[in-house]
Amino acid sequence: MLDQSTICAISTSPGVGAIAVIRLSGSDAITIADRVYESPKTGKSLADQAANTLHFGKIVSADETIDEVVIALFRAPHSFTGEDIIEISCHGSVYIQQRILNVLVENGARLALPGEFTQRAFLNGKMDLSQAEAVADVIASANAAAHKLAMNQMRGGFSKEIGALRDQLLHFTAMVELELDFSEEDVEFADRTALRKLTEQIEELLRKLKDSFQLGNAIKNGIPVAIVGETNVGKSTLLNALLNEDRAIVSDIHGTTRDVIEDVVNIHGTAFRFFDTAGIRETEDQIETLGIERSYSKLEQATVVLLVVDTNNPYPLVESRIQNIRERIAPHQTLIIVANKIDSGLRDTIQQIEVMELTDNEKAVFIAAKQKENLEELIDYMSHSINMEEAEQQDIIVTNARHYEILKNAHEAILRVLNGLDMQITGDFLAQDIRECLHYLAEITGEVGTEEVLGHIFKNFCIGK
Ligand SMILES: Nc1nc2c(c(=O)[nH]1)N(C=O)[C@@H](CNc1ccc(C(=O)N[C@@H](CCC(=O)O)C(=O)O)cc1)CN2
Numbered sequence: 001m002l003d004q005s006t007i008c009a010i011s012t013s014p015g016v017g018a019i020a021v022i023r024l025s026g027s028d029a030i031t032i033a034d035r036v037y038e039s040p041k042t043g044k045s046l047a048d049q050a051a052n053t054l055h056f057g058k059i060v061s062a063d064e065t066i067d068e069v070v071i072a073l074f075r076a077p078h079s080f081t082g083e084d085i086i087e088i089s090c091h092g093s094v095y096i097q098q099r100i101l102n103v104l105v106e107n108g109a110r111l112a113l114p115g116e117f118t119q120r121a122f123l124n125g126k127m128d129l130s131q132a133e134a135v136a137d138v139i140a141s142a143n144a145a146a147h148k149l150a151m152n153q154m155r156g157g158f159s160k161e162i163g164a165l166r167d168q169l170l171h172f173t174a175m176v177e178l179e180l181d182f183s184e185e186d187v188e189f190a191d192r193t194a195l196r197k198l199t200e201q202i203e204e205l206l207r208k209l210k211d212s213f214q215l216g217n218a219i220k221n222g223i224p225v226a227i228v229g230e231t232n233v234g235k236s237t238l239l240n241a242l243l244n245e246d247r248a249i250v251s252d253i254h255g256t257t258r259d260v261i262e263d264v265v266n267i268h269g270t271a272f273r274f275f276d277t278a279g280i281r282e283t284e285d286q287i288e289t290l291g292i293e294r295s296y297s298k299l300e301q302a303t304v305v306l307l308v309v310d311t312n313n314p315y316p317l318v319e320s321r322i323q324n325i326r327e328r329i330a331p332h333q334t335l336i337i338v339a340n341k342i343d344s345g346l347r348d349t350i351q352q353i354e355v356m357e358l359t360d361n362e363k364a365v366f367i368a369a370k371q372k373e374n375l376e377e378l379i380d381y382m383s384h385s386i387n388m389e390e391a392e393q394q395d396i397i398v399t400n401a402r403h404y405e406i407l408k409n410a411h412e413a414i415l416r417v418l419n420g421l422d423m424q425i426t427g428d429f430l431a432q433d434i435r436e437c438l439h440y441l442a443e444i445t446g447e448v449g450t451e452e453v454l455g456h457i458f459k460n461f462c463i464g465k
């Protein structure tokens, strides 16, 4: 049920700026504003003003002028939320902002929850759920690629793609129904070639969307890079060197890093999300063991794995470490063997790593993390692990983990349809999986879904948005 109360919040960033904006939205927005607003020149109340107009005036509380302000007036349904909206631009003092907020609440408004303005825009049909989610991404966008993807989604790019998919699925249902109509005349499997072709198209589209998440996530949150290896090989030293900051504790004590340390940095316009992990070794220490389990789980989630090895160790030892990690690398991951401490390393070990046979998704690079030697080459390899140009070419890239999870389900459903076609399953059974698929797409746009999902999405927004 739609909450009818009038909500208010400070929509500019918390703290002091020259000007701050306070928003009021709801059917009483104009009435409540009029209770605290005075126009020194015209004396006109806001209720008598036209939509989309600006008004100079003052905010008063018991005859005291709190501030001189500019007010913007929007009338339903032509506003961001689809409701009446009053925006008060006041001076940026935190004290003034709080006073105005208080006086609005005293006069009948209620403080907005995080994301509540955008949630109302969604509930009032101003945008679908994927667009509302993109509003938060637009606010958070910190680089050109992330900004472009978020803007496209906010303006309905993804919704359009989902709409096209839905049309195809509905076309499928229509074809199956046609088949069912003809079944008595024994032409049941007559047009299965066309049905199969359509299903393959849908499958490909869903697969592309689903697979684009790796790239989308990398653009939005940074390419996930796990730094793994034995204790004392220089993982934390490498993290600090890449971040250009003393982020992690470095020492010559084995097992210094106990838990995952995470940080994002922009290198040459690409965001990387680094995970420094606990060194892998046999240990009796229970806490260290838990840390090592986390190292392995970060390894699994990473797009790039930096396996740091110490070239001071004899080659056979290094080789067995590499082998151990290799077994855990999936085909979509890039493994970079980072041969560290070349300033003091064994010549033989370095040479043997140099001639090691590497697969397509493997690289080796020779560095001295402590001296920051040869980091450029490493950064170069990391950058190439993801094809950013792909972002320019592909129309739609999924950046949202919720959408990704739903697309995985939808893709599985469509694979069942393909399988069903192979097994010559009857049309009504095929249609069941198609309906499931349609249901998933509706979850993305928010046409179906629970309050719980909405609550979860909007609670991560900032207040005032
Ligand atoms: N002052 C202010 N700046 C802002 C916002 C805002 O709410 N207030 N925005 C908040 O996100 C963004 C702009 N987005 C907006 C989206 C729709 C409407 C709006 O009034 N839409 C009406 C009228 C459209 C029209 O006249 O063409 C509508 O959709 O009916 C306003 C802002 C960024 N800047």
Ligand SMILES: Nc1nc2c(ncn2[C@@H]2O[C@H](COP(=O)(O)OP(=O)(O)OP(=O)(O)O)[C@@H](O)[C@H]2O)c(=O)[nH]1
Pocket: 230, 231, 232, 233, 234, 235, 236, 237, 238, 249, 250, 251, 252, 253, 254, 255, 256, 257, 258, 277, 278, 279, 280, 340, 341, 342, 343, 344, 367, 368, 369, 370, 371
């Ligand atoms: N000579 C030399 N020493 C290095 C280099 N990189 C790191 N070290 C030293 O190696 C030791 C271990 O470094 P750390 O960065 O703590 O190693 P780590 O892999 O994070 O160790 P754990 O957290 O215990 O797993 C420190 O004394 C570093 O100064 C290097 O390139 N050359």
Ligand SMILES: [K+]
Pocket: 231, 232, 250, 251, 252, 253, 254, 255, 256, 257
């Ligand atoms: K250490």
Ligand SMILES: [Mg+2]
Pocket: 235, 236, 237, 248, 249, 256, 257, 276, 277, 279
């Ligand atoms: Mg460490």
